Amino acid sequence: xxxxxYLLDLLGLNGQKVxxxxxxxxxxxxxxxxxxxKPKNKQSNEVAPTVGLSVEQFQRGGLTLTVFDxxxxxxxxxxxxQYYLETQAVIFVVDSADRLRLVVAKDELDNMLAxxxxxxxxxxxxxxxxxxxxxxxxxxxxxxxxxxxxIRERPWQIVPSNALTGEGLDRGMDWLAEKLLRK
Amino acid sequence: MASAQLRSDQDSSSGxxxxxxxxxxxxxxxxxxxxxxLDAWADPVAGLNAFTNCIHTCxxxxxxxxxxxxxxxxxxxxVWKGTAxxxxxxxxxxxxxxxxxxxxxxxxxxxxxxxxxxxxxYMFRSLRPFYKFTLPAGDxxxxxxxVWKQVEAGKxxxxxxxxxLQHLQDKGSLQLTARSQxxxxxxxxxQAQQQFAADSSGQAAAGNLSCITCMDAVRQAKDELDAVSRxxxxxxxxxxxxxxxAGTAVDKAITLPAVPAFLATTxxxxxxxxxxxxxxxxxxxxxxxxxxxxxxxQLDSQPVGVVRxxxxxxxxxxxxxxxxxxxxxxxxxxxxxxxSILTLQLLPAAAARQSKCVVVALANGEVRVYNDKALVSxxxxxxxxxxxxxxxxxxxxxxxxxxxxxxxLDIKIMPRTANLEAAAVGSSGxxxxxxVPLDVPKKTRLYVEQTQRxxxxxxxxxxxxxxxxxxxxxxxxxxxxKVLTDGQEIAPALRPSRAWQKASAxxxxxxxxxxxxxxxxxxxxxxxxxxxLLLNLSNEGQELATDLRVLVQAEDEAMxxxxxxxxxxxxxxxxLQYTYKVDATCLQPALGAGAVRVIVVGRAQQSPLMTxxxxxxxxxxxx
Numbered sequence: 007x008x009x010x011x012y013l014l015d016l017l018g019l020n021g022q023k024v025x026x027x028x029x030x031x032x033x034x035x036x037x038x039x040x041x042x043x044k045p046k047n048k049q050s051n052e053v054a055p056t057v058g059l060s061v062e063q064f065q066r067g068g069l070t071l072t073v074f075d076x077x078x079x080x081x082x083x084x085x086x087x088q089y090y091l092e093t094q095a096v097i098f099v100v101d102s103a104d105r106l107r108l109v110v111a112k113d114e115l116d117n118m119l120a121x122x123x124x125x126x127x128x129x130x131x132x133x134x135x136x137x138x139x140x141x142x143x144x145x146x147x148x149x150x151x152x153x154x155x156x157i158r159e160r161p162w163q164i165v166p167s168n169a170l171t172g173e174g175l176d177r178g179m180d181w182l183a184e185k186l187l188r189k
Numbered sequence: 190m191a192s193a194q195l196r197s198d199q200d201s202s203s204g205x206x207x208x209x210x211x212x213x214x215x216x217x218x219x220x221x222x223x224x225x226x227l228d229a230w231a232d233p234v235a236g237l238n239a240f241t242n243c244i245h246t247c248x249x250x251x252x253x254x255x256x257x258x259x260x261x262x263x264x265x266x267x268v269w270k271g272t273a274x275x276x277x278x279x280x281x282x283x284x285x286x287x288x289x290x291x292x293x294x295x296x297x298x299x300x301x302x303x304x305x306x307x308x309x310x311y312m313f314r315s316l317r318p319f320y321k322f323t324l325p326a327g328d329x330x331x332x333x334x335x336v337w338k339q340v341e342a343g344k345x346x347x348x349x350x351x352x353x354l355q356h357l358q359d360k361g362s363l364q365l366t367a368r369s370q371x372x373x374x375x376x377x378x379x380q381a382q383q384q385f386a387a388d389s390s391g392q393a394a395a396g397n398l399s400c401i402t403c404m405d406a407v408r409q410a411k412d413e414l415d416a417v418s419r420x421x422x423x424x425x426x427x428x429x430x431x432x433x434x435a436g437t438a439v440d441k442a443i444t445l446p447a448v449p450a451f452l453a454t455t456x457x458x459x460x461x462x463x464x465x466x467x468x469x470x471x472x473x474x475x476x477x478x479x480x481x482x483x484x485x486x487q488l489d490s491q492p493v494g495v496v497r498x499x500x501x502x503x504x505x506x507x508x509x510x511x512x513x514x515x516x517x518x519x520x521x522x523x524x525x526x527x528x529s530i531l532t533l534q535l536l537p538a539a540a541a542r543q544s545k546c547v548v549v550a551l552a553n554g555e556v557r558v559y560n561d562k563a564l565v566s567x568x569x570x571x572x573x574x575x576x577x578x579x580x581x582x583x584x585x586x587x588x589x590x591x592x593x594x595x596x597x598l599d600i601k602i603m604p605r606t607a608n609l610e611a612a613a614v615g616s617s618g619x620x621x622x623x624x625v626p627l628d629v630p631k632k633t634r635l636y637v638e639q640t641q642r643x644x645x646x647x648x649x650x651x652x653x654x655x656x657x658x659x660x661x662x663x664x665x666x667x668x669x670x671k672v673l674t675d676g677q678e679i680a681p682a683l684r685p686s687r688a689w690q691k692a693s694a695x696x697x698x699x700x701x702x703x704x705x706x707x708x709x710x711x712x713x714x715x716x717x718x719x720x721x722l723l724l725n726l727s728n729e730g731q732e733l734a735t736d737l738r739v740l741v742q743a744e745d746e747a748m749x750x751x752x753x754x755x756x757x758x759x760x761x762x763x764x765l766q767y768t769y770k771v772d773a774t775c776l777q778p779a780l781g782a783g784a785v786r787v788i789v790v791g792r793a794q795q796s797p798l799m800t801x802x803x804x805x806x807x808x809x810x811x812x
Contacts, residue, residue, distance in 0.1 A: 032584055080586055080605055106271045106583050106600065109227040113604045141273070 023070045030099030032078035035135040038169040067183040090123035097131045103139035129185040132164040224568035226601035230272045235598035238262040241532040244578040247289040251299040260284035282306035286404035290418040298415045305401040327397040330363045347382035366397040399426040407454040423449030455497040467492035484518035496535040498545035505530035528553035534577040550574035706730030717808025718775035728761035735760045736792035748783040750774045778808035
């Protein structure tokens with residue numbers, strides 16, 4: 007395997023290496039989303055609350071993704087900003103059924119966007135997760151709540167998703183890959 | 190620029206406070222306190238009716254998603270999950286307090302919900318009825334028992350029984366049972382009393398059941414959110430009860446001098462705990478590891494809520510004041526609020542920050558957060574907040590749940606980056622000016638030489654000063670004697686107060702002529718513009734004074750017209766007083782007051798014997 011990837015690297019077929027930061031509140035489905043993005047044979051169904059962070063590496067759509075799965079628990083959120091400098095893309099996962107903590111997610115998003123270390127052209131992918139739940143907000147409602155229209159310089163996209171089934175993830179990742187490859 | 194901005198804001202905030210309450214010590218702090226909460230959810234028509242005691246959040250199902258549990262006054266438990274009401278459960282009685290405790294350390298640690306109502310604590314696990322704890326029955330006094338026995342035997346009318354019970358109560362030595370008190374409450378309605386006496390026959394068997402007034406939980410060994418804890422109850426018969434771990438029996442009972450109204454606990458049962466009790470007699474009692482502490486805090490007014498923030502006791506009173514005491518009863522500070530305090534609640538500290546803050550709801554709708562003396566957050570609600578609950582809700586560590594008088598539910602969440610430290614709002618500690626050193630000029634050589642000279646020749650300097658002082662006094666005395674002997678003019682010109690002039694009685698001026706031993710006293714009558722001068726002349730010498738003339742003339746002729754400008758005094762007999770009346774009219778009252786000169790001359794002398802300058806009062810305008 008290592009030899010093959012080395013060969014592919016030489017031929018330039020393995021694609022560029024990209025650091026992706028996955029953030030969002032606790033219980034929004036970040037780890038589940040990443041499990042679903044991984045190749046089928048590497049997926050695991052057991053997901054426990056992440057402590058600190060975990061790093062995963064896999065290939066997808068001509069890109070080698072190094073995914074930083076940040077813990078969303080309140081006490082670990084200050085770790086996020088440690089990785090802003092070296093990240094090329096951000097996936098912000100939102101529990102679209104958790105109306106109560108929408109303001110908290112918005113607060114954390116504002117903190118992130120105000121941080122100088124995050125690159126100015128870093129694409130932001132919002133995953134409106136848990137779209138299957140009956141009380142889930144639509145992506146349009148979420149975009150309004152987050153005032154996404156005020157994000158001018160960074161490209162962004164909001165996609166409804168269901169991390170349990172993997173629905174919507176491909177659409178989001180395709181958009182992200184397109185933005186990253188265009189660079 | 191920035192500091193000027195800050196200053197003006199400070200002024201406006203403190204001005205607002207001091208306008209309502211003078212003498213406030215640190216009413217609002219000096220900082221510009223803003224709201225630090227995130228508005229998570231508000232439901233103006235939630236229809237809740239609950240006070241602070243009846244609002245609680247807990248990990249109801251042990252799933253890490255903390256629910257809001259409200260024991261509503263309409264005899265229902267209402268459970269909220271996130272932004273939606275999850276369920277409602279009926280209660281038998283109107284609830285007094287709600288809390289939760291964890292009975293054992295086996296996982297999963299599902300808390301037991303406890304709802305106090307009347308003499309019972311209803312316990313629920315996962316919202317299913319689990320156990321009903323009833324307060325142990327006290328003894329019924331024999332006298333009271335006898336009255337009820339007579340009633341039940343039909344020998345005594347209910348109204349007559351009520352009179353006897355009232356008589357027993359008036360003696361003051363015993364506490365009547367709830368049954369007797371209810372009967373007394375029906376006074377004036379004999380039929381209802383009779384009906385009640387018949388209906389309540391079952392209560393006699395239960396004995397003297399007290400009522401629960403307040404409830405809280407205290408942890409057993411560890412200070413963690415899900416540590417094993419026990420219930421603490423305050424009862425109407427002046428006791429504080431600590432239940433056993435399962436909540437089925439009383440483990441410890443502490444008797445207080447008064448009925449507890451609010452409880453605040455801190456510490457752990459095994460490590461040493463403190464319970465602060467705000468009682469209905471307006472005092473704070475402390476229970477320290479199972480014994481009533483001797484230090485009792487007398488409050489200025491009835492308490493409306495008490496919390497323990499670490500070692501400090503913070504109590505709100507009906508005198509709109511927030512007092513802080515140490516555990517030993519020493520007062521730390523008092524904050525005066527601009528409106529009545531409705532309720533207060535402890536804001537549990539987030540793990541990283543050790544600050545313990547107090548949330549206070551006021552009658553004017555404000556909700557304030559104080560960190561010690563510093564106001565760190567302030568927001569207003571449209572209707573006064575009646576019930577507050579601060580703590581973990583949903584998955585957030587620090588949220589504030591408020592229930593207003595109109596039944597609205599409001600949930601706020603503290604952002605992760607919020608800084609509750611007093612320094613962050615800049616409202617505590619010494620002002621920045623204190624650190625700027627004063628611009629003291631340097632000690633010049635002249636100053637140093639002067640000081641050295643003063644030190645070396647202090648005695649001489651003092652002596653010179655004393656000599657000069659004595660000389661000056663002598664010169665003054667010489668001048669005074671000269672004035673007296675030469676009969677020169679003295680113009681005493683007493684200026685009587687206006688009220689006094691209106692009374693029109695008193696002396697206006699006086700003069701003595703030492704040479705002729707005459708004295709004169711002039712008083713003025715009238716409010717103007719017509720005045721009357723009364724000249725009282727007397728001869729204080731031994732011999733008769735003859736042939737005197739008195740001249741009365743205005744200083745400004747245009748101002749006063751004197752009707753008899755001069756008259757003769759043929760003789761003045763010693764020791765008799767002569768009164769002469771001279772009328773004067775003020776010609777121009779608008780110009781204010783002038784003066785009139787009175788001169789007494791003798792036939793033989795060239796210079797006047799005596800002169801007096803009489804200052805006239807301000808004249809009324811002529812109508």
